[in-house]
Amino acid sequence: MLLDTSKFYESCVKCGKCIPNCTIHKINADETTSPRGFLDLISAVNSHELSLDQNAKKIFESCFLCTNCVEACPSHIRVDSAIEAVRFEIAHKFGIAWYKRLAFYLLSKRKVLDFIARLGFVFQSCAFKIQDQENQNSGMRAKFSLPLIKKGRFLASLSKKSFLSENPEFIDNGGSKSIGFFVGCLSNYSYTDTAKAVLKIAKELRLNVDLMKDQVCCGAPQYFTGDFKRVEDLAKKNIAYFEKKLENLEAIIVPEATCSAMLNVDYEHFFKLQKDELWAKRAKKVASKIYLATKYFHDFTPLKELLEKRDKNELLITYHDPCHARKMQGVFKEPRALLNANFKLIELSEQNTCCGFGGVSMQLENYEKSLKVGLLKAKDIEKTKASVVSAECSACRMQISNALEQNGTKAVFKSPLELIASSL
Incomplete structure (x- = not known):
């Protein structure tokens, strides 16, 4: 071992x-x-x-x-x-199942994935009912049972264009500081409103944004599945790329708890597992400049003060702590402080519980177990009577959105970054 x-x-x-x-x-x-x-x-x-x-x-x-x-x-x-x-x-x-190997291959080849995603956008309505309304969670529901996907399951829909492909490499907002933006695969291809919200916040703060278009998948799905060879390739590419970019950037921000935890914590753990101390040290060094987006905006910008000057929004929201944010990175006060500045926030009775996403294997091969955990979360959300549930993680978003739909809970899911951007 x-x-x-x-x-x-x-x-x-x-x-x-x-x-x-x-x-x-x-x-x-x-x-x-x-x-x-x-x-x-x-x-x-x-x-x-x-x-x-x-x-x-x-x-x-x-x-x-x-x-x-x-x-x-x-x-x-x-x-x-x-x-x-x-x-x-x-x-x-x-070995690793063929469908996982195919997914991991696509995640490591963005140009190929861009093409597949565009193709998927065109044909997704054939197998899924697309749902994109203000009073509902945006996504798609399976019209019939598919391989590994049960009829009625709610998933993230694909965007017509990926976030990275529809934006320039560098966005000059006339500021004196520039930050890098590691978008994450789900925000790049499905939940693009989260990524767009980051750009809106950065513009308001006059922060220049480098989209770092040579970034590759963080490797979290591969890591949790045991595909260590692909994790090593992705991690080394990202670390070397970040080292070069950070020569001219103040920090790199990530709108996804799982991606952020992978870059911030698990890269170092991974290379220690491999007994590769050199790359573990390099991973630790770049991690000191990588932040979950709300953490960076709260600690290093006047965003909270800007929000407090806006009219208070009466929308009742509740907040779910992603495991990879609260437990792995200690980030839980910062998103609450930013949301509390402009919204009415009510806490879940079970603040520190997992939503049940659990990774690729859990979603594909242990879906019933994953759903059971998700339904517990949906019932807790329902008790708050909140209109919106928020979490800084697209994996949690996919899991909780499905649980809300299956449980018949009326709440809508929004990233805290989308909520903050709407206040600006």
Whole structure:
């Protein structure tokens, strides 16, 4: 195994404080699918007491990697890192399904993906009912069951043009500072209003924006699936590109919690898994200049003061904390402070719970489990009676939008950046 996981399961004292916070354990209350259960199984695999078979594969792929257990653990044992390491072994032994390999190939080839996305935009209405109304969540619902997609499932629709292809490389807003913009795949191809909102905010703040058009996918879907070779290629391309760009940029901002966490935290973890200290140091250095968008706008610009001068909006909103924002990057006060400046914000009763997205494997092969978690979130949103639910993560957006639709909850999903831009 790439990582010596013995330090994780040997440190676990079986206190059980992780269990009430575990996302998969809430819907599948079995010791096997609990953080300490995962660690015991990894120990058994390493000592050859348990073979890494299809049953073990299914168990290890049921973890949402939400890191609730890491936060709850008195010793902060990195159960997520141990599971990521064993998923690499699973990918190595069983291979990666063809449809995942195809998706990962497309994510690494933007010109090809641009063409496929344009083609998909033209033909998506054949299999999906497109929904794009003010009082509904924007997206598309499957008209009939498709391979890996059940009838009625709600997904993000494709835009006619990707965000990067319809905007110039550099946007001069007449400011003295320039920032880089890492858009993320979902905001580039589907939730383009989020990316456009960043440009609107930057214009108001007189921040020049470099769209860094040679950026590549952050590699998060590949990382959580065990495709480490592709992660290495993407990570090295991005790090080298960021190093060059940061010679002339104050910072790089990201409107997506998952992408931001991958660039900020997981690149360093990944190269340490690979025992590559040189690239781990380079990843850590660039990470010091990479910020989740609301974090940067809150800490380094007068955006909050600008919003406070606007008329108060009476729209009632609630906020979901993406796991990759709050738990991995400690970002949760900043988006609330910006939203509170102009909106009426009501908190969820369960603030610190995962929405249930869980990555590619969870969405495609464990959809029923993912939906169960999502419906818990939808019911919590419904209790607030909020008109809008917000989160700085397009993966959460896709998951929560589907849960809201399946639960019949009336709330609409908007990125905090879209809400902020609408106030300006």
